[in-house]
Amino acid sequence: EVQLLESGGGLVQPGGSLRLSCAASGFTFSSYAMTWVRQAPGKGLEWVSAVTGSDGITYYADSVKGRFTISRDNSKNTLYLQMNSLRVEDTAVYYCAKYGGVAGFDYWGQGTLVTVSS
Amino acid sequence: DIQMTQSPSSLSASVGDRVTITCRASQSIGTYLNWYQQKPGKAPKFLIYAASTLQSGVPSRFSGGGSGTDFTLTISSLQREDFATYYCQQSYSTLMYTFGQGTKVEIK
Numbered sequence: 694e695v696q697l698l699e700s701g702g703g704l705v706q707p708g709g710s711l712r713l714s715c716a717a718s719g720f721t722f723s724s725y726a727m728t729w730v731r732q733a734p735g736k737g738l739e740w741v742s743a744v745t746g747s748d749g750i751t752y753y754a755d756s757v758k759g760r761f762t763i764s765r766d767n768s769k770n771t772l773y774l775q776m777n778s779l780r781v782e783d784t785a786v787y788y789c790a791k792y793g794g795v796a797g798f799d800y801w802g803q804g805t806l807v808t809v810s811s
Numbered sequence: 812d813i814q815m816t817q818s819p820s821s822l823s824a825s826v827g828d829r830v831t832i833t834c835r836a837s838q839s840i841g842t843y844l845n846w847y848q849q850k851p852g853k854a855p856k857f858l859i860y861a862a863s864t865l866q867s868g869v870p871s872r873f874s875g876g877g878s879g880t881d882f883t884l885t886i887s888s889l890q891r892e893d894f895a896t897y898y899c900q901q902s903y904s905t906l907m908y909t910f911g912q913g914t915k916v917e918i919k
Contacts, residue, residue: 737898755812796861798847798855798857801854
């Protein structure tokens, strides 16, 4: 059974940093691209970042480029999102998800809440 | 960047109604279009990929269609458990799979 478990969310002041983790199990982690998607309170889904499976090529939404860094440790089956220079508008539930090829995101974690506030 | 626009933003319907949601891409994306269902406080659920292929376990009352820039999600007979928000997503851009703004289906 595929499972994705996010952790690391919490309350942080504007300008601060936070690192999210996503522990994966139930599939060959290194074979799949992974992604972070966020959802601000009462808003829609926003794709944030992605990383390929084995070669670690990264992609970012313009809204986070230069501030967030996605990475993965295939030996630990874990995905990360390092978030720096956080802004109030980064407040959201952050989900990690697994790519099902060109068929979208077939498995999602339960999400972790990041609140940026003074 | 490819922009995805859904309509309507919300709709009210009754159990048993036929419901159609529209999604339009800012450029042609072939059939690289996916649909998700999200209920309050829950992660999105993957419903349909490649515009019209149902994910395993998704009821047959859901169907998807379209190609190029215009797509639809249809629920043939709305059930109580279908009241949720639905999102389209393009999977044409390499790994940068962006979403529409969502359509909330509410009980009339």
